[in-house]
Amino acid sequence: MRGMSVPLKQVALPTEHGGWGFTLEPVLLGLLLSPGPHTLGLFLLGLFGFLARHPLKLAYQDLRRGKRYPRTDLALKVGGAYLLLALLGLLLTALTAQGPFLLPLLLALPLGAFVAWADARGRSRDLFPEVAAALFMAALAPAGALAGGLGAQVAWGSFLALALRDLAALYYARTQVLRARGTFPKRYPALLALFLSASFAFLLAQRGLLPFAVFLGLLALALYGGYALFRPPVPARVIGWTQMGFGLLLVLLAALGYTWMGLPTALLGAPSLHRLLGWSLVGLAFALSLWLAFQKEVPRAARFALGLYDLNALLGLLYLALGAQLSPHPLLALLGVVLAHALLRRPPPWPGVGFFLLGLLLLWH
Structure with a gap:
């Protein structure tokens, strides 16, 4: 392995997928409850702290065996870079916080220590270490609330x-x-x-x-x-x-x-964002329908673009939930998204038809 190159993705990105949700949910909740640089700093702390776990774990496993592979050095560099970004996030929060944001993080430290102990022994996939890791990351949400003065x-x-x-x-x-x-x-x-x-x-x-x-x-x-x-x-x-x-x-x-x-909360800005995004997506829907008419299969870019329409429909539902006057506009956006998702699964030319119908419904919107 010493003479082999190591793909960066293999070292830089964790293999488990569930950890992404347990990491992003508390920092997203903090950003929604109290938007500002204090919660942006906690977002960086949580995200890069989570990312640092994988390369540092790889480096620890190699060094514990008394070996030093090319991946060991790469893992140490990547893990160090992640930790630096996490510390910069912590510093940003410390400089802008309006309350005792460190208290939830300090109370969660025993959970973090237990997770590190389980990682070192290869037991991080057991139930209780996974619960401890999720609760440890969940402490970022109250930290964001307190940092915002809530x-x-x-x-x-x-x-x-x-x-x-x-x-x-x-x-x-x-x-x-x-x-x-x-x-x-x-x-x-x-x-x-x-x-x-x-x-x-x-x-x-x-x-x-x-x-x-x-x-x-x-x-x-x-x-x-x-x-x-x-x-x-x-x-x-x-x-x-x-x-x-x-x-x-x-x-x-x-x-x-x-x-x-x-x-x-930040959700109060949802109606304005919904209106802005809705109008900008009308032309894109017709352009995508024309583009897909010449494709033999659905490109990944089209599936990614549909996520913007999902977001637009979600913002519309939030607009209604925030007490707006009852209107068919958000429901039309939701109907268009449902149709586009259904037709995207079918062979051409149906995906293009789906985006064309979505554009018509948004235009009527």
């Missing part, structure tokens, strides 16, 4: 929302992955985790410690999970993407719930 109740609520979602998601996802591998795990621990999380969220919402919208999100996750556990197993990547979708939904519902409670 109260302890909002900080606690943001952590509890993510903690309940993490526990439910981990038990459910592990059970589903085992089923996808052809084993027959017991379903009741996952079912208990799903419905107990929703029940605790309901009790906390009744006492004003959580937005009621968080309970609705966890109830939706429990109902979907309970249904999926008795269906035929699906590939692991489908499980991962589905859980990331529910994680994003819960973050948005938590931020929406606090907005309804009078907190000036």
Whole structure:
């Protein structure tokens, strides 16, 4: 291996996919609850701290064996660069914070130490280290709330929302992955985790410690999970993407719930962004329909572009949820997105037809 070149991607990017959701959800919630440089710094801290874990783990494993490969040196360089960016994020938050943001991070340090211990012994994929890692990252949400000068109740609520979602998601996802591998795990621990999380969220919402919208999100996750556990197993990547979708939904519902409670969150800018993005996407939809008419298969760029229309439809629904006058415009955008997704799965010329219909509905919008 000493004379071989090592692909940068192999060292720089983690192999596990679930960690992305557990990392991005708390920093996104912090950005939504209290947008500003203080939460941008925590975003950098969380993202690059998560990315540093993989190369540093590779370097530790090599050095522990008394070996030094080309990947060892590359891993040390990449891990060091990630740590530097994470520290710059921490410094940005420290210089701009309006409250004691370090408190949640310090309280979560024992969890981080346990995760590091499990990593060193190759047990990071066990259930309890995965739970500890998710809760450790969840501390970034209350840190962002406190950095923005928000109260302890909002900080606690943001952590509890993510903690309940993490526990439910981990038990459910592990059970589903085992089923996808052809084993027959017991379903009741996952079912208990799903419905107990929703029940605790309901009790906390009744006492004003959580937005009621968080309970609705966890109830939706429990109902979907309970249904999926008795269906035929699906590939692991489908499980991962589905859980990331529910994680994003819960973050948005938590931020929406606090907005309804009078907190000036970043969601208040959703109506303006929806209008701006909607008009700019009309011409793009017709251009994509014309381009796809000459393609024999759907390019990846078209699937990526459809994500912009997903975002536009989501912003429209948020616009309605924030108390706007009832209007068919966001619903037309949503209908267009559903049609485009359905036709994108079919052979040409249907993908082009899907974008043409999407453009017409947005133009009517």
